[in-house]
Structures are given as structure tokens and as C-alpha cells.
Amino acid sequence: MMARLIENVAQLFLLLALAPLVTGVIRTLKARMQTRRGPGILQPYRDLGKLFGKGMVVPETASWIFAATPWVVFFSTVLAGLMIPMVAADAPLGLFGGVLAVIYLLGLGRFFLALSGLDSGSSFGGLGSSREMTISALAEPAMMMAIFTVAIGAGSTGLTEIAGAAIGQQWRFLAPAQMFAFAALVLVLIAETGRIPVDNPATHLELTMIHEAMILEYSGPYLALIEWAASIKQLVLMTLLINCFWPFGLQPTWFGLGAMEGIGWLLAKLLLLSCSIVLLETVNAKMRLFRVPELLAVAFTLGSLALVSTFLF
């Protein structure tokens, strides 16, 4: 019981501390790829600190949904983060839910974000909500196909079991089924975290905004909460991906010196995935909104191929 508590606190701390760093690293790497200097990898921490210290403007037209949303989004994302294996193969809150619960908790956050986008009555918010719900709905079948492939391999939707099965066969990610599933999930990750070519996190241009349009009315500490939650969500999805497919360095427990090694492996794997995301973002242009379904159809096809491959190979 006590050990569980310590694990949870440790993972909570890691989630909260690491998430802005990952965002910062991705931004800096991207700047370097574009031969810019970039603001440095610690900029997201400075942004959060500044926002938490500021006052905020709440739209007159908004209801209590506007005030509740940042908390629902933040807590549901953090809870999802505690359900995944990060350093130890054993997910600290694995009892509370597996991969399906993680997806649905992120869905709960999105549901409230979409509500808050419509809450102020500004047309930007509605635009963002409508697009966000559309794209996430279309990403869902591809994600579920890939997850089914992984879960069928492990015989479980519990993430502790999935990571455990992956550790059992470390090189299994080279199997065709796993590679297709991985590719499908990378596309879904891009769509879910609002990255190029689906959405551009660095823009406030009306034609291309999705996530930023939804949260346009937020300022100060509430904006900080939402931005923080967005980085945590990105970290959660990235960790989910790397630990289900590349289980290298996952420790049996959080205790002992092994944990340090586990964190090192985690950071290395995150860096590798970040580099690929940056590469994808740099060589691609933002897609038109109505081209995105095609991208997600590709993801769905990859997911289906993954599933078919599980009993062909």
C-alpha cells in the first residue's frame, strides 16, 4: 500500500516535471532544423511560471463550465498519466484502468475543452470545438484497431500486462503486425496532440487553428493549466507508444538504483521519438482540414493491416 503510494507520487512528479521539458525540446529541435536559434528548452517552464503569476480575464458570457474545464482537463490527463508504465513496467494506478480508460479519460478532457470553447459565445471557440471533435472522432477507429492488435498480442487491455508481454519479447516490435500498429499509432499521436500536418501548435491564424482556437478565451493560471495538461497529454501518449513497443530499460519496480537507469532509458527513448516527430513536422506542410480524414484513413488502413498480420505471420 505504502509502496504503491510512493510509486504514484514519484510518477506524478516525473509527469509534471518532464512534460514541459519534452515540449521545450521538441520546439528547440524544430527551431534548429529550421536554422533558427529557438528560445531554449526551458522556455515552457518560464511560460508556465509567468502565466501562473498573472491575473486573468474571464469572458462575461461564460458560465461555470469555463472555470471547471481547466481542472477537469488537468486532472483527467494526470490520472491517465498515472495509469501508464513510465519507468517501471508496473503502472502505478493500473488497477484503476488500462489503455481503454486512458483513452476515455483523455476523451473526458476533450469533451470539456470543446464545451468551454463554445461557452464564451465567440465564434473562434466554436470553430475549434467543432474541428477538434471531428478530428478526434475520425482518429478513434484507427487508434482502436492498433490497440486491439497490441491488446490481442498481450491478451489484456491492462497496460501493466501489455508492457509485461512486450518485455517478454523485446524485439517483437520488428514483427509486421507491431510495425503497422506502431505506424498507425504515430499518425494518431500526431492528430491527437495537434501537430503538423494536422494542426499547428505554434500558430494563432484563424484558418488553421484547432486546439488554439478552442482555448482562445483562456488567460493567466487557467491557460497555464490547460497548456500544462496539453504537454502532459503529449508526454502520456508518447510514453504509451514507446513503452508498449520498445520496452527496453523498463524496470521491474520503481525502487532501488534501477529507477535511475529506467529514467535514463525513458529520456533516451523520448528524445528519439521527439526527433522523429520534429522531422515529420519539418518536412511536411500543414494539411487542409478536409485532407485530414485521408491521413486518418491511412492510419485506419495501417491498423487493419496490423490486425490481419497478427494471424498471417
Added chain:
Amino acid sequence: MTELFLSGIVVWLAGAMASLALWRQPSAARRVGCGTALGGSLLVLVGSAAAIFSGSSAGISLPFGNPVFSWAIRLDPLSAYFNVTLAALAAAVSLYSFGYLRAMEGRRNLGAFGFFFNLLLLSLALVFSASNAFFFLVAWEVMALMSYCLISFEHEKKGTRNAGVLFLIMSHAGTGLLLIAFLVLASASGSLDFSSFHLLASRLTPLQQGTVFLLFLFGFGVKAGLVPVHIWLPKAHPVAPSNVSALMSGIVIKTGIYGMARVFFDFYGPPPLWMGTLVLGLGVASALLGVLYALMENDLKRLLAWSSIENIGIILMGFGAALMFRSLGYANLAALALIAALYHTFNHTMFKGLLFLGAGSVVQATHTRNMERMGGLIRHMPVTALCFLVGAVAISGLPPLNGFVSEWLTYQALLAGFGTTHSLTRLMFPIAGSLLALTAALAAACFVKAFAIPFLALPRSEEAADAQEVSFPMRTGMAVLALGCVALGLGATWFVRVFDPITQQALGVRASSALVTARGLALSPGTAHGGTISTVGIALFFLLAGAAFALPLAMRWRRRSVSGPAWDCGLPGLTDDNEYTATAFSKPLRMIFSALYRPRREIQAEYEVSPYYPSAIRFESEIEPTFEKHLYDPLRQWIMAVANRMKGIQAGSINLYLAYIFITLILLLLFGVRA
């Protein structure tokens, strides 16, 4: 147990008569009608709940009738479960009706309403518990007629009358199919008693088996709103008074589900594989088409009606998987799938009842069903808004409420299905699973729209700006159902035990002890290392985190916050003209799925000086009703053509008609003598 159940029925019968007798005094008729409905519901609730747990199937037969047409009822676990579902919803709806009907006093005949309402409840309880095919069909017909009367209650509008007639026609077509199916079974068993049908269908020849199965599937499917026999549902449910809509979508369509459960798991033994595959396929189609059409609706109640078709689809996915597992010989997995389906049945009754009651409150406050004329209601109707939000979160399958639990169980059943066979059929399971994921995500989009457009932002009409919170009984009725959604979500590990007697009876296994782990804290799919969820844990996390961080910090930040206008793009102030509309919200999906919707839109601008400054714009947009156009219109034309041909025999001469009667008599006699 049965005594309590029967006394509830008697209370409903007495209430029906009493409110009819009081029709001249609207206020008394309302009180008596709703009071007896509530009292009867509570008696049936307690009686049926006790019957589930006592495990015995108490039967009782009324002293009249004859051996073939006996008036027999039997409260076996399956019947009792559906009666609990009925009574829980009926109690909340009756409470709500105390307030809802008050606005109709003096304008409508509330005595008649009380009569129809109580008789509808009574016939529903009898449908769920009749154990004789003849009696079942009588109750089924009474239910259809009472539903018709209640749907057409506001009959001045042409749309309402048309919807009522469509309902009646489709309902009778369905009953016709059921009648044939029951007669086939009866001729094989020599009796009309359900007990003589037990496992009987599987002893018929394969051709008969298949035919009877299809007859039952579509006969009950009409009532349930199964695609493609669903077209009456989105027309009939919205036009009824909202408390009736709640009953119709909450429980009347579940009679179809009950009928299927009775036939699939009582009359049939392990069925051939194609039956389960067909049910699973139809379930996926219903779920997906239901939610896709729901997304396009701007009529709040019609949106909810389409979403009922979606949820029936989800329930049928569970049934389909259970049937497939049964044919493949996996009793435990069949129990898991059956539990998922029945759990979702109860859940849908709770949240769809709640959402229709909420919609009723909104419609009463704003006098419109069109979401484009609502907005900002959360400020004037806080309780209604909160209850509707609970319903919206629950129906979107989000944790920790009840919809999440049953959808999770459905996923687990589908996931387990992949390993049960080596034929290509097993691809059905993950494909169904990913389409269920699509359905659930689209449902979330749909209910963002259904909550946000009416309740949030600025009012879009004067009626919406002047809306008032509804009366206390109406708020109580909604709150009861909202609490039901929370309880069914958090109490999942307790609630699954209810299914033990049902799965024991249907499949011979008790699954709940395998489903509950971690000392009742978490739910698992019952397979080893299957993964768990704990709705209690999730809820507790939110509560603790909220109390420890959100409340104190929000208090502190409040001091630093100022109120200001929302960004209006530099226009002089934000008005309801700038707001995102319901149509705009679903526009991306309308474009993406345009192959299905075939949208048509027409814009006409009137201008005086230059086309750049229009003085008035008329905008019209609609989507194509696919099934009506491609399936039902040709069918209707064919029927009309045949009817036209048959006009020839009907010449209007009495002598000719007498000759017809005589010939018929002779033929019947010949037939009878030969037999």
C-alpha cells in the same frame, strides 16, 4: 414478491380508471394519474428487485382463460430485470409528470392522459412478464395502442398525426412477423406457453430455425429501432409530450430488446454462427448510422431519438457477440457479452430518460425544439443544465459514469472474441470494436453539440433569454435519473451481481465473481490478466484532487480575475449572430460523410443596390433520408400498385361480397375436413 408486483399492476389499473373518471377535474386527474403511476412503479420496483435476488421464477396464472390461451405471468430473472428497468424509469418520469402536466391543465384532457399513461406502464410490465405467447401478444398490442395514443396526444399538428400513423403501421407489421414466428413455434410444441418453447427453436429444421430467427429479429427489431426498420422512431419519439418521449426511448424500445433476449437465450439453444454474425453486423450498422444522423439534427428531441438507435446498436453488438460465443461454445464469454448488453440496456434507460426529460424542460421553457433558437440556458436553468450535462457525459461513455462501464464491457467482449475461432469470422470482432470506438467518439461530438448549443453562450432568441427554471417535481424527476447514472457508474462492481441469476438461467454460468476483483474495487473482464477499471477509484481521484487543489487555488485566483468581453474580432460587441450554430458545428462531419448524407443546400440573397450588400438572405439545407428514398418509397409504390390492381375485386355489389363470403366458407370447411 409476485404479490408486490401484482399489486403494482393493480394500482396502475385502478389509476387508469380513476383518472379517466376524473377527466372533468384536470388538477385531480393529474394528481391521481401521476400518483398511481408513481405508487405502482415503486411496488413493481421492489417486487421485481426482490424477484431477481430470490432466484426463483415465481409464476401465476389468472383463473380464467383456457389451457391454450392462458393469462400466465412468470417473473423469472430476465423478466424481473426488465421490470426493474421499467419501474426505475417510470417512477422518475411520474415524478416529473406532476410538474410537466400542470402546464397542460385546462388545455388538454389530462384524465385521458392518465388513463393512457398508466395503461402503457401496465402493458409494459405485462410484456416483460407474460409467459404465454397469446397473452404476450395481447399485452404487446395494448402497449402499441397506448403508445400510439400518447404519441398522437398533441394531435392538432399534421406532423404528429402522420408520425403516429407511421408508428402504428410499422408496429403492426412487426407484430405480424411475431405472430407468424410464434405460430411456427406453437405448432411444433403444441402449446403457447413460453415454458414449452424453451430450447425448442433449435430442434426445428435448419430452414425453419433460420426463418423463425429472422421473423423474431425483425419483428422485435421494428420496436427496438433496428436499422433498416427504424424509420418511424426519429419521427414518432420527438412529437410525443416529453415525458412520454422519455418512456418511449427509455423503455418502450427495450421491449424489442427483451423479446430478442427471450428468444435468443431462452427459445434457442446454441445457434448457428451466422445468427450472431448477423446481429453483430446489424448492431454495428444501427450504432453508426444512428449517431451519424443524430449529429445532423438541430431538433433537440429528434437528435435524442436518433441517438436511441445508436444505443440499440451498441446493445445488439453485445447480443451478437454473446450469440457467437454461444455457438462457439464459450459460455463465460457469452455471459460477459450478455452482461455488457443488458448493462447498457439499463444505462440507456437511465440516461436517455434523463436527456428526454431535460429536453422536455428546455422545450417547455423556450417553446421550441430547434436548438438554433436556444442558448445560454445554463444561467436561467442551472439544475436542468447540470442534470443534462450528467446525461450527456454518461451517454458519451466517459468515465466515471455508467455509459463508460457498459461500453468497456462491450470492448472486452469483442476483444476476447478474436481468440475464439480461427475462421475469418474473427475479424468481425476487432472491426466491430473499432467501429464502436468511432461511434462513441461521434456520440461525444454529438452531445457536445446537444449540451453546448442550448445551454451555453448567448441566447439565440427572446424565448431563450426569458427562460425560467422548471418546477420542483420536474427537477426532482431529472435529479433521480442523474443520480441513477452516477450510481450505476460507481456501483458497477455491486451491480454486476444482478446478472448472476440471468446468466445462470440463460447460459448456465455465474460470471460476477470473476468480474469483480480487488475486494470489490475494480471490474475485470473475467479472463486471467484481463485488465481492470475502477470507476470508484477514478471518481475518488477527481474528488480528492478537486478538494485539495482546485477549490483553494480557484479561490485564490478568483481575486486576480476580472470579467471582460469575449473576443469579437473587432466587431462592435458580441451578439448571438456571431455565435457558432448547431449547423456549423456539425458542418465538417457533413462534408466528410457527404457520400452518406448527400446534403443539399440553397442560398438566395435579395439585394437592392449591389449583390455585395444583400438586404435579406434565405438559407435552406437538408440531408437526404436515405432509407426512405431507396427502400421505403419503392416499397410504398409497390404496395399502392398492388392495391390498385386489387380494387377490381371490390366492385361495391353486396351480392358479390356475399359470394366471396360463401366461397371462403366452403374453402375453410374443405380445409378443416381434410385436416
